[in-house]
Amino acid sequence: MAEPAQPADPPQEPVDPLKSAGKPTDPAGSESPPPPSPANLRHALGSALSTTDITVRRLDTLLSTAAGQESVLAAINYSSHALHYLLASAAVAALRTRLRLILFRLARRKATAPEVPSQPASSSPSKPPLLALSSLISETRYTLRLFGLLPLWTWGSATLRSPPADPVIRNIVLLQVLMNVLYQTLENVAYLASKGILPKRILDRWGGIGKWYLWSTRAWLGHVVLEFVRLARESAITKRKEQEQKKQISTEEGDDKETTTVVELTEEEREARRLEIRRWRKKLVNNICWAPLCVHWSLEQGAGVPDSLTGFISFLAGAWGLYDSWNATATSA
Template identity: 30%
Template sequence: MAPKNDTMHKFNELMVRLNRLLSNPSGIDKVLMTTQYTLALLPPSALSSTRSARINIPKLTSLISDIRMFMRLWGLVGIYTWGLSTLSASRPSPIEIAQVFANTCFQICENVAYLSSHGIVRIRKKTEGQLWLWSSRFWMAHVALEFVRLFGGGRRGKGWERALLSNCAYAPLTVHYSVEGGTISPEAIATCGSVAAVIGLQNEWRKTA
């Protein structure tokens, strides 16, 4: 009976950690992001087999992307508290202050563009398109500033390499979405997104221990 009880105990622990992961917005986002980009990596042969099984993978990944943007509509609240924490420090970091500003602009642009895409906010389609581009450009600014922070002075603590790899994966995505027509292939988008997603998911999973 001992092996069975041990297996059940491990399963219960897994479920408890999974519940913790899915009980916070960041954890949910990383699960959705990993699912979205993993599905995008599927080869054409796999997509054709899922069509025969009546599962539309492209529509599913599009839905996941939409859900993630909907969840970010409240992102300004978190950015505001991040800004408060940054400015209340004894020696506020100029890099972090700039990141707070970039993320604020990113979130405002994305929110308006997202609501416009669903017909909730009425603006011209051209304006909506520009807002999508500018939201990505502010995201790109954040990623660039993160490189400055990572390579800045001071100790390179635990997880530095993972943070650098994640930022390197995000960088091509920010450039791609910052220009009309994009710059990289769907396969490259899926690969970069998967790397960043898996690292983010692993970080969130560790927090549940």
């Protein structure tokens, strides 16, 4: 038996050109989205202003402390230095030249042979902007560190009044205080002499300003070496404590068999342990980054670290600390 015939499609309604006139359509034939309403614009503007207000207040909180201010200035100092050498690298320079050539071809009006516009020769070469910014921030940090002996005094005083329980760590910390005082004193004298505040002839008797900066960095290197020793000692002490806490071995009377009791840590103890491990790793990363730079700057001829990497490595040394300092401002925003 034959299937019933399918009903014919209903006739299409003719399109009224007067109704469709004035309705913008995209190439696909669909209507463009309506413009945002004033209420939506006000909401978006208010949200943007609120986000900006929170960010500015967090930045102000970060800059209100000496440590936060140093972290931000150091990040600008080292990132601008690293960015300069990144943009001056061969690959990026070739990309910039290619882009300039493309823009020049698009912009030229006459049908002449294409040529790359040459930069006018400068009579007095100036420092590149990013290096100039890095130098400015670096000098600002030198100036602020003129007061660096004050927190070092506080650090030493607190160590003497409440010394670490472990005698090895206590002696290491006292040596670190001494190394930092020597470092900061030598740097301050050299910096003031370079600005003409202190007579240079006094420093010239002991090798000049360059030698004072060199020995200042060597004192900093001493602090870095001692920090490796302190971190190793802290790790050894922590491992010994964990073994004592997790296993309590008791020997039964008259029997050589040993029984082991596993001590479960509370949630607070596990969180404290996690934060302690994170703090230890952060200090280790910071020290690993500074160690090769301190060795390089402590030698008159350097240790082979290229200038193009010093800013990047220095930025890595403080990136973790800056990240934590920024996150800490979220509670006060």
